[in-house]
Amino acid sequence: MGETTEHTDIAIIGSGPGGYVAALRAGKLGKQVTLIEKDPKGLGGICLHHGCIPSKSLIHTANLFHDCTHSQELGIHISNATLDFTQTQQFKSSVIDQLTKGIETLLKKAGVDVMFGTATFEKSHQLHIEQAHETLTLTADNIILASGARPMELPQLPFNGQTVITSKEALSLQQIPNSMAIVGGGYIAVELAHVYQKFGTQVTMIQRSPTILSQADPIVSELMRKQLEQFGVKILTNTEIASAAASKSGTILSTKAKDGTLTQLDVEKVLVATGRVPNTENLGLENTKVKLDEQGFVAVNEKCFTSDPKILAIGDVTGNPMLAHRGFYMGKIAAEVCAGLPSAYDAQVVPSVVYSDPEIAYVGLQEQEALKQGRQIITGFFPFSANGRALGSHRPAGFVKLIADPVSHVVLGGLLVGGRVSELISEVAFAIETASRLEDIAGTVHPHPTYSEAIAEAAENALKKGVHY
Amino acid sequence: MPLDFKFPDVGEGTTEGTLIKWLVKEGDTIKADQPLAEIETDKAVVEIPAPRAGVILKLFGKAGEIVKVGSVLAQIGDAGERSGIGMTPTPSPAGIPSKPVPAAATTPPQKPAANPMNASAGGVGSVLATPSTRQLARQLGIDITTLKGTGPAGRITDDDVKRAQSLGGNAASTPKPTPTSTLSSPVASPNGMGPRLLNVPSLEPGKPAWKPEGTEERIPIKGIRKTISDRMVKSMFTAVQVTHMDEVDVTELVKLREKKKEELKKKGISLTYLAFVVKASVAALKNHPWMNASIDDASGEAVYKRYYHIGIAVDTEDGLMVVVIRDADKKSIVEIAKEMQTLAQQARERTVAPENLRGSTFTITNIGSLGGTYATPVINWPEVGILGLGKIAQRPVVVEGKIMPRHMMTVSLTFDHRLIDGAQAVRFCNEVLQHLEDPGLFLVDVV
Numbered sequence: 001m002g003e004t005t006e007h008t009d010i011a012i013i014g015s016g017p018g019g020y021v022a023a024l025r026a027g028k029l030g031k032q033v034t035l036i037e038k039d040p041k042g043l044g045g046i047c048l049h050h051g052c053i054p055s056k057s058l059i060h061t062a063n064l065f066h067d068c069t070h071s072q073e074l075g076i077h078i079s080n081a082t083l084d085f086t087q088t089q090q091f092k093s094s095v096i097d098q099l100t101k102g103i104e105t106l107l108k109k110a111g112v113d114v115m116f117g118t119a120t121f122e123k124s125h126q127l128h129i130e131q132a133h134e135t136l137t138l139t140a141d142n143i144i145l146a147s148g149a150r151p152m153e154l155p156q157l158p159f160n161g162q163t164v165i166t167s168k169e170a171l172s173l174q175q176i177p178n179s180m181a182i183v184g185g186g187y188i189a190v191e192l193a194h195v196y197q198k199f200g201t202q203v204t205m206i207q208r209s210p211t212i213l214s215q216a217d218p219i220v221s222e223l224m225r226k227q228l229e230q231f232g233v234k235i236l237t238n239t240e241i242a243s244a245a246a247s248k249s250g251t252i253l254s255t256k257a258k259d260g261t262l263t264q265l266d267v268e269k270v271l272v273a274t275g276r277v278p279n280t281e282n283l284g285l286e287n288t289k290v291k292l293d294e295q296g297f298v299a300v301n302e303k304c305f306t307s308d309p310k311i312l313a314i315g316d317v318t319g320n321p322m323l324a325h326r327g328f329y330m331g332k333i334a335a336e337v338c339a340g341l342p343s344a345y346d347a348q349v350v351p352s353v354v355y356s357d358p359e360i361a362y363v364g365l366q367e368q369e370a371l372k373q374g375r376q377i378i379t380g381f382f383p384f385s386a387n388g389r390a391l392g393s394h395r396p397a398g399f400v401k402l403i404a405d406p407v408s409h410v411v412l413g414g415l416l417v418g419g420r421v422s423e424l425i426s427e428v429a430f431a432i433e434t435a436s437r438l439e440d441i442a443g444t445v446h447p448h449p450t451y452s453e454a455i456a457e458a459a460e461n462a463l464k465k466g467v468h469y
Numbered sequence: 470m471p472l473d474f475k476f477p478d479v480g481e482g483t484t485e486g487t488l489i490k491w492l493v494k495e496g497d498t499i500k501a502d503q504p505l506a507e508i509e510t511d512k513a514v515v516e517i518p519a520p521r522a523g524v525i526l527k528l529f530g531k532a533g534e535i536v537k538v539g540s541v542l543a544q545i546g547d548a549g550e551r552s553g554i555g556m557t558p559t560p561s562p563a564g565i566p567s568k569p570v571p572a573a574a575t576t577p578p579q580k581p582a583a584n585p586m587n588a589s590a591g592g593v594g595s596v597l598a599t600p601s602t603r604q605l606a607r608q609l610g611i612d613i614t615t616l617k618g619t620g621p622a623g624r625i626t627d628d629d630v631k632r633a634q635s636l637g638g639n640a641a642s643t644p645k646p647t648p649t650s651t652l653s654s655p656v657a658s659p660n661g662m663g664p665r666l667l668n669v670p671s672l673e674p675g676k677p678a679w680k681p682e683g684t685e686e687r688i689p690i691k692g693i694r695k696t697i698s699d700r701m702v703k704s705m706f707t708a709v710q711v712t713h714m715d716e717v718d719v720t721e722l723v724k725l726r727e728k729k730k731e732e733l734k735k736k737g738i739s740l741t742y743l744a745f746v747v748k749a750s751v752a753a754l755k756n757h758p759w760m761n762a763s764i765d766d767a768s769g770e771a772v773y774k775r776y777y778h779i780g781i782a783v784d785t786e787d788g789l790m791v792v793v794i795r796d797a798d799k800k801s802i803v804e805i806a807k808e809m810q811t812l813a814q815q816a817r818e819r820t821v822a823p824e825n826l827r828g829s830t831f832t833i834t835n836i837g838s839l840g841g842t843y844a845t846p847v848i849n850w851p852e853v854g855i856l857g858l859g860k861i862a863q864r865p866v867v868v869e870g871k872i873m874p875r876h877m878m879t880v881s882l883t884f885d886h887r888l889i890d891g892a893q894a895v896r897f898c899n900e901v902l903q904h905l906e907d908p909g910l911f912l913v914d915v916v
Contacts, residue, residue, distance in 0.1 A: 342604075342607040342608050342610075346603050408622035434599040435624045437621070
């Protein structure tokens with residue numbers, strides 16, 4: 001069969017959070033959309049198959065398992081709690097399947113043409129697509145690049161899928177390993193350290209910088225370190241991997257600390273989670289006017305346009321923060337821009353969440369940063385140890401901290417640590433986006449007893465009107 | 470070194486124009502002052518002359534596109550020189566800057582994007598407006614970062630954005646020809662659950678605000694129509710407009726004009742009644758300074774003008790334009806008639822110079838030329854008065870106890886009640902009418 005050429009209004013490369021949402025929005029705006037995904041089973045991207053969703057399933061199971069054996073105070077005595085990890089993984093897979101089918105249905109309803117294959121740019125508006133059994137030339141009025149990012153590989157620790165692995169394999173292990181070294185200290189490293197330590201693995205975190213979660217407020221880094229150590233995780237900071245060698249049981253890692261201390265570690269699995277790099281290779285970008293920034297991400301403007309007037313880019317391939325919710329947001333903007341609507345990236349903040357125990361969530365201006373900028377702020381604080389719901393739920397750890405302008409009391413940021421803060425952070429983000437003041441939060445009746453009361457209390461605390469703290 | 474020639478400021482308040490056509494092409498050798506392009510601004514079609522001689526290396530923009538004042542129109546170099554792409558922003562309909570906002574985490578971008586930490590550093594507190602208000606601003610083509618909020622804590626409200634637009638907007642971005650939905654006023658709901666919006670049309674941009682009941686055509690409001698629309702809104706929502714109506718016996722004026730008309734016609738001058746009304750109005754304005762004034766809302770001052778630039782409404786194919794007879798008090802009726810004739814012609818041909826389209830202090834509109842008796846003219850803001858003229862027609866009038874056929878003209882004077890009271894307006898009007906009723910004394914030496 002000869003080469004065929006087809007035309008579509010919008011072609012989207014990659015079906016992750018950015019790509020599939022762009023497809024849905026554009027389809028519903030009446031555009032003819034072709035969504036190209038290279039993994040035949042990968043509709044939904046890394047987030048759904050190898051990231052956000054599977055990790056949250058495993059985190060939930062790990063927490064529940066841990067609580068079973070750590071709830072004596074509540075009168076729960078389970079002596080022989082066992083984990084059928086195959087069942088755990090099956091449950092996880094069923095969640096992924098359900099969500100994948102959901103996306104499939106939504107795309108069908110929106111009239112999106114889904115194509116499984118590898119796309120490369122031949123021209124700004126023309127793609128060459130290699131499908132399983134045929135090739136195709138696809139031209140489009142606009143092409144949205146949503147090719148995502150992948151784990152960074154360390155030269156001394158090349159991935160082999162078995163003993164030296166990425167988060168993708170770490171989320172689909174068939175057995176719980178006895179030991180695991182996690183190289184890196186970001187949120188992926190911290191979350192998976194929780195999961196496997198709680199499942200019974202001896203986890204050792206190896207981090208080059210002086211702290212874990214170095215992007216977050218120092219108070220949080222310190223708190224998380226203590227917490228992880230309490231669970232039994234060993235943490236080596238200021239430490240680098242000197243060399244690695246295969247051993248009978250896995251890998252022997254030689255580490256070197258800044259103070260010169262040398263350590264050897266024999267572990268079953270080495271998880272490398274030191275960061276992610278954008279997928280910009282093998283896309284034929286050299287045949288377009290797309291430009292990359294100094295860090296290798298695709299440079300875009302507020303309308304998600306690249307330097308090529310035909311091509312837009314969204315999500316992880318465009319840079320930090322590489323978070324699914326930023327992808328969702330950009331996907332909608334890109335679709336609307338292609339449809340001629342006056343949309344633009346004007347969100348003031350993007351919240352960050354770490355699904356640790358306790359959870360960490362922050363958004364907007366942080367105290368440390370305000371200090372660096374020399375910006376005057378006021379803060380409000382409320383500990384969950386004074387919150388009825390948190391105490392009753394056996395989750396007294398953590399706090400809410402709000403950061404606001406000292407004159408206008410406009411909310412600028414929030415830092416939350418505690419049992420349910422991944423769900424609470426949106427209230428603070430909403431306050432920032434709507435230019436709300438501390439008085440607006442304090443004046444909103446929060447139901448009792450809830451974790452969310454801590455936010456209202458923190459607002460009152462900042463206004464020096466707190467009653468419970 | 471090639472020169473990046475930018476779209477110059479061609480007239481007061483002009484921020485953008487529509488590129489009608491290029492008069493040169495890339496590679497052409499041009500002379501200084503040679504017209505490069507025809508651009509339609511909100512006021513006129515202007516030819517943009519070349520700033521220097523040279524060779525056109527590159528032209529930016531296509532016919533029909535909006536060009537902003539200050540954006541690069543053409544790159545002009547010397548023979549053999551090549552275009553320096555990359556150093557010049559390429560305007561495109563999508564508004565892509567040549568240097569896209571860096572997405573790198575290490576360099577905090579100017580525009581919100583990238584790292585949440587950076588976003589907070591550069592973003593939080595920089596735009597105090599809700600996402601829906603920011604969306605509204607984009608729909609109306611207003612750069613929200615340039616606005617000052619009037620809401621609590623300096624929050625920018627929907628009203629602030631709409632006000633900015635009615636003031637002519639800023640040159641931030643091109644409004645897309647998408648219909649703008651409007652919200653009806655919030656109405657308290659009977660169940661006490663707080664305000665609810667009734668009859669809210671679709672808020673989704675790009676969707677019509679109403680459901681078509683038949684075939685409809687949608688045409689972007691731009692150019693002169695857009696200017697008229699914005700100015701009318703500004704006027705109606707600023708000035709408190711009251712219209713006073715009267716009629717005047719112009720039988721003597723008709724006789725006077727008949728006498729002079731033929732003589733002037735030979736000289737190519739059409740002596741219109743309007744020219745007489747201009748002169749009569751100027752004479753009255755000198756005695757009633759509040760009618761030749763403006764309110765400076767920002768400073769809270771009334772500004773009395775000691776110059777008399779009279780605006781004349783001209784009906785053109787593209788819409789209403791107001792040409793300005795500058796210093797009408799220093800010109801004779803014949804001179805005024807001649808100038809009006811020229812300016813009206815230029816307005817219709819869209820060649821009128823920008824200085825003849827701005828700065829009027831009082832405006833006259835001849836509504837009667839097409840028909841009708843009375844009207845309620847809208848003030849040409851920031852002026853405070855506008856005089857509308859009805860048709861001159863013979864009507865039965867009681868003169869000294871007898872019904873006589875007389876030439877009568879109706880007038881409708883709209884004034885800004887914020888500055889002018891009814892009695893003052895009537896006094897002014899009376900004086901204008903006296904001059905027109907008895908032109909002998911008043912006009913004898915000026916004709």
